[in-house]
Amino acid sequence: MSSDIPETTDQLRTVRIEDEMEQSYIDYAMSVIAGRALPDVRDGLKPVQKRILYSMGEANITSNAGHRKCSNIVGDTMGKYHPHGDSSIYDALARMAQEFSLRYPLVDGQGNFGSVDGDPPAAMRYTEARMSPVGEEMLADIDKETVDFQANYDDRLTEPLVLPTKLPNLLLNGSSGIAVGMSTNIPPHNLGEVVDGLIRLIETPDCTVSDLMEDVQGPDFPTGANIVGRSGIYDAYTTGRGKVRVRAEIEIEESEGKIIVTELPYQENKARRIKRIADDVNDGTIEGIRDIRDESDRDGVRVVIELKRGANPDVVKNQLVKHHLERTFSIIMLALVDGQPRILDLKQLLKSFLDHRRDVVRRRSQHELDEASERAHVLEGRLLALENTDEVVEIVRNAEDRSAAKTGLKSAFDFTERQADHIVRMQLGSLTSLETEAIEDEYDDLTVEIERLETILTDESELLGVIKDELCEIKANYDDDRRTSIVEDVGTVTHEDLIPEEESIVVLTESNYVKRMSLSTFDAQHRGGKGIIGTKLKDGDRVSTVFHASTHDYLLCFTNHGQVYQLKTYDLPKMGRTARGKSAVNVLNLASDEDVTAIVNTDAFNGDQWLTMVTKQGYIKRTPTDDFNNILSTGIRAVSLEEGDELVDVTVTDGSGDVLIGTEGGCSIRFSEDEVRPMGRSARGVNGIKLTDDDRVAGLVSVVDDDNTLLTVTEHGYGKRTPLEAYSPQSRYGKGLVDIKTTERNGGVVALEAVSEGDDIVLMSGDGQIVRTHANEVSVQGRNTMGVRVMKTDGDDRVSTVDVVPE
Incomplete structure (x- = not known):
């Protein structure tokens, strides 16, 4: 068969099959790493999450608008920006609406979006959604040339490479994902603590991770519970890897002979955990339990464990913690930095966000400066025309058409094309003295605004001051109390530890x-x-x-x-x-x-x-x-x-x-x-x-x-x-x-x-x-x-x- 191949062809080349497979697998791996599984360090989003939010923003499905069918949102996202299966898009949309998954949900859902019992969301034709106020902050100022755009998959539209978020979303909501040969597992954090850490980094750039930990105490899970000890937190924040023990919140009602679980570890399946406890009780692994009831409702978790007469509640509690109510959360703070996966410590994560905000605020300020300068330029011409109203009116009235009028104005007063065009389009009502005063006030305000924007662009301290002020505003609007407590680690769980x-x-x-x-x-x-x-x-x-x-x-x-x-x-x-x-x-x-x-x-x-x-x-x-x-x-x-x-x-x-x-x-x-x-x-x-x-x-x-x-x-x-x-x-x-x-x-x-x-x-x-x-x-x-x-x-x-x- 080799004799059938033309000797002169330049479209064929000989390669070793193992080399071709290796290169193809590397290309596939990088595609998964950069385009699917790992979050961007700047906005903390994976591509599908970014595209969902951008699509909702384009459709004006904001927190003030009515809820829209999730099937509509998924269809728009899939047709315009994310050419993958609808189930993967809907799963990502639903997770952004789950209060037990995200510390600060980016989507406001209406309908059944799943539960801590592992129940899946209802079909997308039954659920509705809109952006939450926090989700809107992810898109703030996107129309002011704050981020770069790229062509979508079929070159019909453009989409942002990253969102110009005001929120340090990667730390606030965390992220988890498995790529080829690597994975990430970043826990959620408290907004107020992270903002305080960012402000400390702005004010003291040479601060250490230990200094930042005075503000950022540790993960703050949406489901609450307790982190046992700080050593795992310290390891994660200093090296990017660590393990923390997360223990359920447990109350003992001795007079009633009950143990009540009110908070479960993050990502724990409540129904499955209750079943496993019941299995251990039936097998005799755990003694002293008479009955288990799930009394949870929309207000929170409440699992009631009734004890047998004479059972020691502290001992039973210890057995539950040892076997069921404590789990290890492995932290791997891996994210994409300039398109490359990197494991980052706490300071590097915060600094990456500040660098992103510095770029966004600078580009926004330049955009606003350009607009303000353009408007001031127009107003300068208008004010000059108002000073010479009679001459301007005479030129316009004697001109054969608008083009001749603009030429006459430019010749008489040295107006630019933009100024002349604006003057020609002025209405007679704008020649009143009251209108003139309003234009003068607007011009004065623009002059001050231009000066402020120019200062931001030329003075780094002013730029950082703007970032700091916006962070303080974010904290004032969205800060809440820490849900996860950090308790002392006294070593291996024994009876004495919990009694x-x-x-x-x-x-x-x-x-x-x-x-x-x-x-x-x-x-x-x-x-x-x-x-x-x-x-x-x-x-x-x-x-x-x-x-x-x-x-x-x-x-x-x-x-x-x-x-x-x-x-x-x-x-x-x-x-x-x-x-x-x-x-x-x-x-x-x-x-x-x-x-x-x-x-x-x-x-x-x-x-x-x-x-x-x-x-x-x-x-x-x-x-x-x-x-x-x-x-x-x-x-x-x-x-x-x-x-x-x-x-x-x-x-x-x-x-x-x-x-x-x-x-x-x-x-x-x-x-x-x-x-x-x-x-x-x-x-x-x-x-x-x-x-x-x-x-x-x-x-x-x-x-x-x-x-x-x-x-x-x-x-x-x-x-x-x-x-x-x-x-x-x-x-x-x-x-x-x-x-x-x-x-x-x-x-x-x-x-x-x-x-x-x-x-x-x-x-x-x-x-x-x-x-x-x-x-x-x-x-x-x-x-x-x-x-x-x-x-x-x-x-x-x-x-x-x-x-x-x-x-």
Whole structure:
């Protein structure tokens, strides 16, 4: 077949097929990059968006005009400027009208333009649109030769290469697109912040990106939500690439047992996300959710998540955030600069827009100067004619035709062709004195305007001043509040990250039910009251322990068996006053006859300290706190106990003070802590107090400040405060002194605590009544006294446990 090809032809050339394919693919790639997928750094628009807005402007579909059928807009755009499929044009038009996609929509839509549930817009024959006020700003001054034009696809019309926008649209509305071998993903921003950054750049051209970030805080998504941390923002603004974590806005209604999501991350499909949450609930990945309802409307997102009874709302919230309500937004600030794709930092983006505005304002000023100069030139001739009205009228009247009249005027007064033509066309009414005054005023105004325009064109500072003034006007017209909050990044999402620190009251029962309640639930009241219900008990159960802790505290829980367990307060279920609680086996691996008798907050640990323990039979020991750093989920041994003995109380000591042991029979002994040598965890301890046959230890107090008082409370609700200095130090293992009279009225001692004047005390009875009162409500009395009523108990009910809430 090669012999059939003429040897003399110059229309054929031999190329390697791989070279041809490579060049063809490069041409295709550049066509996609420049003509379809990437935005121009100046106006922030892709070609299809620019052509839609320009077509709407040409058709006068402005914000003051009526809405026009989208099919009409799409048809005009496709027929005149964008020879591609109508679906791609309509998709771009619809997106510019979506308030959940653009921070400042460029199109005002009427009809169904889609939703955050992923619903597509209605067909273009059903929807209508017009430019929004912000969209009109994109076309401002386009008729004043502010931008270059090019021929459209069939050379019938011309279209702008770029729009002369007054708005930094690329940052305001962002952009996303995938080209060949590259992509862009620029997030939306707040108009006021971006304008402030532009003004800073105008006033301080050598400012850094860090300086600009004082104004431009970070992305501001139309759907709100929260950006976690600033490191990703800083990376994006300094290098053009970064990743930010966007977390939903979540509210907890504890009283209703609900979690409510009011804002979702940008570009999140709400319906799909709700379905995936429901799937995880059904699979058991997320626990504690009873029902999910979508109550969203036109006013915003509202997803209601109802919790099961007893579920910890903070834990459920944490699971939702970890699996569903937080996503990463990857920022790639890539745009076309002089037709070439470039990754830009924040300063380069702002500077590119300012350079564009500088060119637009300069060209607009030149256009306006030309028009003003032309008009002034005409008025100069007109004023000269008015000064010589008789002669001008005589020349015109004696001329054979208009052409002769113009020739005569140019010869007599040296008028230009433009001036002579205007004078010939003047009406007689313009020769009045009032008309002459109006022309003189207009000429004076034009003279001032020409001077202003010439100054703008010759003085760079004046030019920048105009840009600055217009930016301030844009901000005044369109600025609004930031929708996306920037919250502190505390690292990996854990329970603690999302749980507010709250002072809580924790209740345990003899049947090992446990719960926590907000301390604010219980207002302080006068001593001697019955209090309010603090927990609901099953038949035969009684309260064994109550203590105060913050939700973020790590707690060591010591049991009567001498074991110690570790837990976080927020791991305990939060419930109302009338709730029974949850079985403690879910958080503590307790034996059936094992009760928590003492709680120690590890936040109290500070350097060389000891955990000092006392048993029911009067043994005491000290063990370094470091021995309790690694506690297994099954607990570890804290003290060895003889048969029939139990661990009663534990406190943190520093080795420099005294300890005081109190008994159920009302005796107490105070001695120096250093009389008890440090021991390991497996030790039993040494004798602390001599007990009578029927007496038992009730509690242990660390004496570090004699200004405090010793609070003693008995089972029938009586108590007193006694200055600690009233308890003279003795040697260890003595009988001690009488602390309080344990008469039939008082009953035995149930608790001893060191308190100061500003502390509160919380008392709880075995039947679940709870009282919170100020420590200073309890009178100060000497040793060996009866005390006063602190809590009223009914029938067989008895005070079970006491805890102190520090001032």
